[in-house]
Amino acid sequence: MQRPPAAVAPGARRYEAIGVSKSFDGANVLTDVSVTFEAGQVHTLAGENGAGKSTLLKIMAGVYQPDAGELHLGGERLAGLSPRSAQRRGIYLVPQEPALMGSLSVTENLFLGILRRGRMRTVDWAAMRREASAYLARVGLTVDPDARAEELSIAQQQLLECARALAHRCTTIFFDEPTSPLTAHEAATLFSVMRSLRTDRYSLGFISHRLDEVLQMSDRVTVLRDGRSVLSGDRSALDRASLVTAMVGRELTTRSRARPHLDASGAREVLAVNGLTARPQFEEVSFSVREGEIVGLAGLVGSGRTEIAEAVFGLRPVERGTVRLAGELLAHRNPRACIDAGLVYLPEDRGRHGIFADVDVERNVTAGVIPRLQRWGPLLRPSAERSMAEQATAQTAVRMASLGTLMRSLSGGNQQRAMLARWLLAGPRVAIFDEPTRGVDVGAKDDIYRLIGELAGQGLACLLISSELSELVATCDRAVAVYEGHVVGELQGADVTDANLGALVVGGTPR
């Protein structure tokens, strides 16, 4: 009854999406995209953030329903696919953030939904544990099958998701940006697992926006841009240049620098971070930002960049290190003290940490300056608050029906503008922007950066965090690179290039 997984020679069926379109809240995310996955191939979906790669795979895995288009598996048309039925047909999506059951064992997570049953239809733990070790070995995961899933590292959890796909006898396996939270070493482990699955004629889908990975891993590449398939072909027929052109496309021409590089070395140092340490997230981090300067903080997800920013803003405790604002030491930092001193932080996860989705725009915008709202005795003055909010939202050009509109109903770009308006009200001297264009339409991205450029022009010291190196290159006057919690290099002016930054953030040295 028990079969070792290696003996399963799957020969995955050909899986096609034909003319798939999808829109969310009226915004087209995918338009008429076709793609084919075949056994024994790694087919990479490449493209910048927001290009629609993830949505496409989610549609093919049954998470979303397409608005138009068809899915064909080995010639059979699939309609009304759900994640569950997709899995039954051998299609498995390894999500970007592993969705495991934290308090349950590795074994149980592997077999969730297909628990093995023995005598009297009771759960047969012994059989599952035996089987589990085979699947775990298959993906090179050396953990105790009885360990709880929450005890595993992210990389191990991803491999566990992969083993889960095998346990569910899935032969078409999609990886949604698996490498973004991984170190280079962990990514290499994952790649070797993927290669060995390819050898066993599994069909693999892979999302990445990192050129090197795309070139290294793919048999076939489809490039998406703004929800359309702009290039599809065999890896052998593609080179770096053609991929870059396809991925970046028109943006190469439009996303030129909005402003010249600013040499701020003479300007006043507004933010000075010295020896900031909170192990294991980051250690001995030092950098500075000057008046009117835009400094990029470049690093991969997991490099510690967000943790550094949150520590500067007083959201995380540190072991040692200092933060000075215009020479003044910010000793006992908390968000309130930082805001009052003129330091603001635009969080990376807008939905969770930024907006109040079910609150109107007005109260969203004034949320950062509640203590400074005008009062009449102890009572707030609504008219004063409204005019404050009106002014700030006009300055950042938030498009909305009225200030009473719910934040939830605004588009991503407009939500981000409202967030910028919130921090403008605080009258900041330094602003930390953490991934300000995440979840923002392509068109709105440039606007956000233009806004940041304008603010810098008015003397605001800006620290810009992004994993989109091209965005940093187009915006920053200077860039600081972090790798595994350490500052590994600094680039000035024209040296801030894709190539140099790209080398630094993976722990290499610039050319």
Add this chain to the structure above:
Amino acid sequence: MSTTPVSSAKPGASQARSKTAGRQETIWTVALAALLVVLLAYFYLAVPDFRSLGTSGVLALCEQFLFTGLIALGEAVVVLAGEIDLSTGAMSSLSGILMASLWQQGLNIWLATVLALFAAALGGALNGFLVTRFNVSSLLVTLGTQFIFGSVATAVGGNTPPYNFPRSFVTLVGTGTVGPVPDQLLVFAVVAVAAWLLVARTRYGRSLVLIGYNRAASRYSGIDVRRSLLWAFVASGLLAGMAGIFVSGYYNAARDDIGDSLLLPAITVVVLGGVDIFGGRGRMSGVILATFLLGFLTQGLLIRGDSSLTATMVTGVVLVLCLVLKVALDHRAWAQLRELLRHRVSGMGELRAGRGA
């Protein structure tokens, strides 16, 4: 709310209006007010005993339920911030008993009242401290302190808790009136307006509501979440204590068991008042209206001749009904239901396709 167009009119504007903040709350509040009118009209027309009470008699009925309203106002502050306080009922008992015992020890009754209220605030602070310092569920903490406060009340009160307070006290907080209006109603009006202003028009209230909507975002916006929550529990304890004083004055006796019967009506009033049990959404005006709505409903039933048991059960039924109604009114719930149905239908299609294969 604001009608100032910031951007020029665009196609989605009319649709966006339905997403304007506060609209649902307004509807709920207006519905409560209308229900209250209908209810009073019904009792007035259909129950002769109710009609014969006259204006002052009907107003005097308020003395039977305003302490519930006081507890509910404090509870609402906590619930708006996304927490819950199950210890309010026991705190009412405790403060009443404390006041009475201190008075029995020879203290001036007003000084005893102040001290009891201070103790109630302190008890609330204990709840708030446990919840914020250890970052644990207020549901469990206050479930625990509920029984601690209750035990203390029983222990302090002894076998025969003090009774027969000075006339001035009983008149002022208990049964006195100004013209036809009971003193209690006047005090409640002052407290209710203060609570309403606190939530709707102060910096603290703003922080509290935002914490209820999104605690993490509040923290990232520079709001001191812990301190705000601590004060919410203090407010809840204080108002519960005040309710305990009222009850003692009204019955002219301290009772260690009165609190148990106040907790559920108070929570019912909060929920009926339209406060989202998950925090953020809700208005104090709704809670105030709900106090009278539930209060008159219960008292009216009693006057009509129903047993007090029926009246209590009606409280539970009302709680369930208004929650069912809320779920039904929730737009997103409907959208999800539709999506679910569509999913089911397409799932059947898939089943057929699967069989065909």
Add this chain to the structure above:
Amino acid sequence: MTALSAPSAPSAPLRAGETGSGAKRSGPVLLGMLRRRELQLVLAILALGALSSALHPSFLASGNVSFILADSVSTMVVAVGQTIVVLGRGIDLSVSPVLGIAAIGVGFPAQDHNLSIFLALLIVLVIGMALGAGNGFLVAVVGIPPIIATLATLTIYGGLQFIFTGGQEVVNIPNAYGNLGNANMLPGVPWLIVVGAAVVAVVWFWLRRTVTGRSIYAVGNNADAAFRAGAPVRRILFLTYVVSGLLAGLGGLIYLCHVGSADATTGSDTNVNLMSIAAALIGGTTLLGGRGGPVGSALGAVFLSEALQAMIASRVPPIWEPAGVGALIVIAVITDRGATPARLLARRPFREPSHGPQ
């Protein structure tokens, strides 16, 4: 969350100590039982027993030990039901009137018509399931937050209990009931303990070895992911309340047999809600859902019963009993690191995920 976590070495060894290597595990069956909380509790029970008997030599007399055990059974059974609900990320505040209704529901026929105990068993199970189904309907079908739904049914069921008694009390139960409630099966081993152990064993087996049982853990862990893995989430949630009601009903029969009387306040006068939640929490089941199990809760109930006996032996007035239990709850909550995520109350009712952007 995951995106924020720090890089760690590939195939890094498991974080220290928590689970150890496979070699330390003594086989599949014991896996669920050997979680640390259970061992801690056994030690705490022994330590408290030793301490109390050192201070009050009569404490360990065999009659007292079996009394502690027998006295805990009614709480134990209810706590096991409560545990099932909490594992599914809910809470049931209506167990005390369910216990009360079951006790009087069979108490009166037993007193007046000498109802057979097997029929009584059947009746309490049916009563419990019906009342539990009411909770399940409100939570799983309508989608009302569990705490509010069961708070509401607490009053409704409490009212029913008053109505059913009609001011009467059960004071006289047939011998068959009293024997079950107080006699020993073997010297020093009361019948009730056997019943309690059987219930715990059955529930443990159900939760550990059946697909339904595992689904409760999965739903409590992550209802969305469980739904995607094919668990019928609403049905599972409904079931947890039905079983909780069923066990509360059984607890009512056990209470009747053990105490020999029942009236309109049975259940609420002994703070069954508080005791069952306390036992579950002390036993290591967290309100987060998906963590804990019936064995811990049973031990928690024994510990509570022992602690109350120790208070009596130390001449603490009985009015402080609720305070003691309340303090234990607070202590259990603030020392349980698993229960710390900020908004436990934010247990929004499960809804099937819509197919929108996330």
